[in-house]
C-alpha cells in the first residue's frame with residue numbers, strides 16, 4: 497500500500513525539517529543503555545524499538561546494551577534466593593550467577609531482540625561470551641567505613657569489570673546493518689562468567705567504538721541535587737563532591753562513574769536519559785534541550 501498524497505507531503509515536510517539533525521549523526525555510533533521503565537512498560541518499549549529502527553533506517557548506528565536488574569530480582573525471589581547490593585553492585589555467588597546468566601542472556605536479551613525485529617529492525621543478541629565480546633576480570637570493591645583509616649576490600653563474588661571489548665565484532669555487525677543487542681555478562685581468562693553492571697558495560701563499549709554519544713536510559717529525570725533539581729553540565733570535581741556528600745548513591749554511582757570515564761575516554765558526550773518519556777532516544781538526539789543530565793568533557797551546560 498502506498499501513502500496518500502497528503503501523507504507524502506507531510507513526510508516530506510517533517511523530513512526536510514529533520515534533515516540537518518539527521519545528517520549531524522549519519523554514520524555515527526550511538527550506544528544506548530536500555531533499562532528501567534522503558535524496558536517494562538508496553539508503550540515505552542514500542543516507542544524505544546521504533547526510535548532504534550528509525551535511527552538505523554536513516555543511517556545512524558545504534559548499539560544497545562541492556563540491563564535487567566529487576567527481572568533478575570524477580571526470579572531470585574521466586575527461587576527464594578536472597579540478593580544484596582553493595583555500592584550499586586549485586587553480590588553474586590555461584591547460584592546467583594546462574595540466574596543472572598539465564599535472565600540476562602536468555603529472557604531479557606531475546607525479548608529485546610524480538611521487540612526490535614518486530615518493529616522492522618535486524619537486531620542480533622550477544623552476551624560478552626560470544627566471540628569473546630567482553631573480557632572481564634573480578635571487580636574489587638573498596639568501602640570506606642567511618643572510624644577505619646584504610647578502605648576495606650570487599651569480595652562480592654562473580655562480579656566483574658570490563659577488561660576488553662571486541663570492537664571489531666561489533667563494527668562488523670554494524671556495517672552489515674545489524675543492530676547489536678548486548679547482555680552485560682563478561683568472560684574471564686579461564687572461561688568463568690562475570691556479572692557486570694550494565695552501565696559499566698555500556699560505557700566501555702562506547703569507548704571501544706569511539707561512539708558519538710552514550711545514552712543511559714533510567715527511571716529518573718536525571719542526576720538530581722538534594723532538593724530534587726536536575727543537574728547538568730557538571731565537572732568531574734563537582735561530581736566527586738556530590739558522591740562524597742552522599743547526594744549521589746546506590747545505582748546512580750556506577751552510572752555517573754561510567755559516564756565520566758566514557759567522556760574522558762573519548763566518547764562525545766554521555767547523557768543520563770529519562771526513560772519514562774516516550775521517544776526519549778529521539779528527543780535526546782534531535783532536540784536542543786534533551787531529556788536528562790548531559791556530561792561532556794568540556795562541561796558544556798545546555
Ligand SMILES: Nc1ncnc2c1ncn2[C@@H]1O[C@H](COP(=O)(O)OP(=O)(O)O)[C@@H](O)[C@H]1O
Nearest residue numbers: 531532714715716718719720743744745747748
Ligand atoms: N543524585 C541522584 N539523582 C538521581 N538519582 C539518584 C541519585 N542518587 C541516587 N539515585 C538513585 O539511583 C537510581 C538510578 O539507578 P538504578 O536504579 O540502578 O538505575 P537503572 O536500573 O536504570 O540502571 C535512582 O532511581 C535513584 O534512586
Ligand SMILES: CC(=O)N[C@@H](CCC(=O)OP(=O)(O)O)C(=O)O
Nearest residue numbers: 531563564565585586692693694
Ligand atoms: C553487578 C551487577 O549489579 N549487575 C547487574 C546486571 C544487570 C544490570 O545492571 O541491570 P540494571 O541496569 O537494570 O540495573 C545486576 O545483577 O543487577
